[in-house]
Amino acid sequence: MNHQLSSTIGDQKDTEKTTLQFFSETIEVSTLSPLAFFHAGEEEFTGQRFFWQNPDQTFTLVGLGHAHIIESGLNEGRFEEVDQQWKKLTQHVLTNEENVRPVLFGGFTFDPANTQTGEWDDVPEAFFAAATYQLIIRNGHSYISTNYIAEREDAGLFQKLCKKRDELLRASYTLEKVEYDKPIVVESTEPNKAAYLTSIEQVTNLIQKKEADKVVIARSHVLKFQEPVASANVLAQLMNEQQNSYLFGLEYKNSFFFGASPERLVKVQDAYAYSSCIAGSIKRGRTSDEDERLGLELYNDTKNRSEHQYVVDMIGKTFKDNCSSYTIPSQPELLKIRDIQHLFTPVEGHLKNGATILQLAKTLHPTPALGGVPRMRAMEVIRQYEPMNRGLYAAPIGWLDDRNNGEFAVAIRSALLNSSKAFLYAGGGIVADSTPQSEYEETLVKFRPMVRALGGQLDDE
Numbered sequence: 001m002n003h004q005l006s007s008t009i010g011d012q013k014d015t016e017k018t019t020l021q022f023f024s025e026t027i028e029v030s031t032l033s034p035l036a037f038f039h040a041g042e043e044e045f046t047g048q049r050f051f052w053q054n055p056d057q058t059f060t061l062v063g064l065g066h067a068h069i070i071e072s073g074l075n076e077g078r079f080e081e082v083d084q085q086w087k088k089l090t091q092h093v094l095t096n097e098e099n100v101r102p103v104l105f106g107g108f109t110f111d112p113a114n115t116q117t118g119e120w121d122d123v124p125e126a127f128f129a130a131a132t133y134q135l136i137i138r139n140g141h142s143y144i145s146t147n148y149i150a151e152r153e154d155a156g157l158f159q160k161l162c163k164k165r166d167e168l169l170r171a172s173y174t175l176e177k178v179e180y181d182k183p184i185v186v187e188s189t190e191p192n193k194a195a196y197l198t199s200i201e202q203v204t205n206l207i208q209k210k211e212a213d214k215v216v217i218a219r220s221h222v223l224k225f226q227e228p229v230a231s232a233n234v235l236a237q238l239m240n241e242q243q244n245s246y247l248f249g250l251e252y253k254n255s256f257f258f259g260a261s262p263e264r265l266v267k268v269q270d271a272y273a274y275s276s277c278i279a280g281s282i283k284r285g286r287t288s289d290e291d292e293r294l295g296l297e298l299y300n301d302t303k304n305r306s307e308h309q310y311v312v313d314m315i316g317k318t319f320k321d322n323c324s325s326y327t328i329p330s331q332p333e334l335l336k337i338r339d340i341q342h343l344f345t346p347v348e349g350h351l352k353n354g355a356t357i358l359q360l361a362k363t364l365h366p367t368p369a370l371g372g373v374p375r376m377r378a379m380e381v382i383r384q385y386e387p388m389n390r391g392l393y394a395a396p397i398g399w400l401d402d403r404n405n406g407e408f409a410v411a412i413r414s415a416l417l418n419s420s421k422a423f424l425y426a427g428g429g430i431v432a433d434s435t436p437q438s439e440y441e442e443t444l445v446k447f448r449p450m451v452r453a454l455g456g457q458l459d460d461e
């Protein structure tokens with residue numbers, strides 16, 4: 001394929017001797033269902049797929065197969081390790097399509113220092129993949145890139161990959177009309193309900209004694225299904241039910257981590273950065289009057305406003321440190337999603353030279369919407385009192401390309417599916433006047449998107 005490709009970075013003569021090169025050939029295809037493309041990879045690529053769609057659906061990304069994996073087991077330095085390895089890997093990109101860049105997709109765990117064992121035992125502290133087949137749907141155009149990484153061009157391998165790509169494409173068009181049956185739940189349990197309620201009490205006491213200002217405490221809910229549930233099925237349910245959210249899914253070995261999060265951690269486009277402060281919650285009303293009343297109650301509630309302000313202060317400081325100019329409104333607005341309303345403050349600014357999206361993700365994670373204030377003390381409290389390991393829940397998940405553009409969401413409203421079992425996660429900010437019962441009820445509302453996608457019922461419904 002070399003006659004079609006042009007070297008975009010580096011001196012090719014130099015690189016041919018020893019350096020790995022990233023070969024990528026992109027074709028534009030007629031409108032394609034991203035879910036059908038994901039499903040088409042089931043036979044060959046289960047365990048090696050990912051899915052991403054932004055809330056306004058202007059950018060969708062699907063990956064099938066691993067052209068390359070970047071993992072890190074480091075507690076400190078995992079963001080840097082991924083950053084460096086990706087930079088090295090994409091130093092020499094050979095592509096026929098300048099405007100469709102190779103993408104790295106993956107996530108970091110919430111807290112590498114958490115040693116509790118359980119469903120996350122296998123998952124590295126950072127796991128990222130560049131796909132063999134990368135679908136990007138942007139502004140109504142669908143592009144499939146076929147990627148491989150090698151020291152030099154391999155025409156035979158490339159031909160094989162293209163043959164498979166064409167098969168995947170044909171299969172995708174036939175899978176567009178598939179209807180997915182909702183999974184059937186046979187068991188629904190709250191393994192740590194008592195421990196969770198006790199932890200809220202303990203953490204509230206500790207905050208009242210001024211040992212911390214705010215700590216986010218979470219819990220899990222377990223569903224068992226009649227039979228193994230396919231990742232594509234879960235995505236189909238999410239896409240139907242959960243608009244206006246980041247939809248994400250990441251397969252790792254036999255597990256599928258997925259979710260529908262309202263919360264952007266960071267987006268970078270052409271050296272301009274965006275983040276969002278989302279903290280403070282109330283349910284949606286059954287009528288528009290009730291909804292408006294609840295929204296107003298949230299907006300004027302001092303407990304929720306203080307929970308929110310911690311996040312604004314911290315994200316605001318990060319933008320102050322990393323941007324030549326930035327904007328942050330002085331008052332929050334209400335963000336209304338299907339089951340819940342949040343206090344929301346958008347932040348944006350021009351990055352100073354050199355700040356990468358992964359550096360920003362590292363600095364921002366965890367914001368006080370997921371960790372607490374002060375950060376280090378809050379992390380200790382979570383480790384000590386929270387009855388689980390969060391794994392990828394509440395952590396950064398997203399993508400970056402080779403030009404420092406990308407976007408990470410905070411992986412809340414999420415679940416880990418493992419064959420015929422799923423672990424759902426939800427938490428909330430604890431401050432001095434929190435109560436166990438109202439926090440518990442808030443988590444029930446936050447579980448709803450996942451329960452809707454997976455089937456089953458919770459206590460409040």
Ligand SMILES: C=C(O[C@H]1C=CC=C(C(=O)O)[C@@H]1O)C(=O)O
Pocket residue numbers: 216218263278279280281342368369370394412413425426427428429446
């Ligand atoms: C920790 C979660 O939500 C966070 C994000 C938005 C609002 C939150 C709150 O009001 O407590 C939480 O900080 C979750 O959904 O599991």
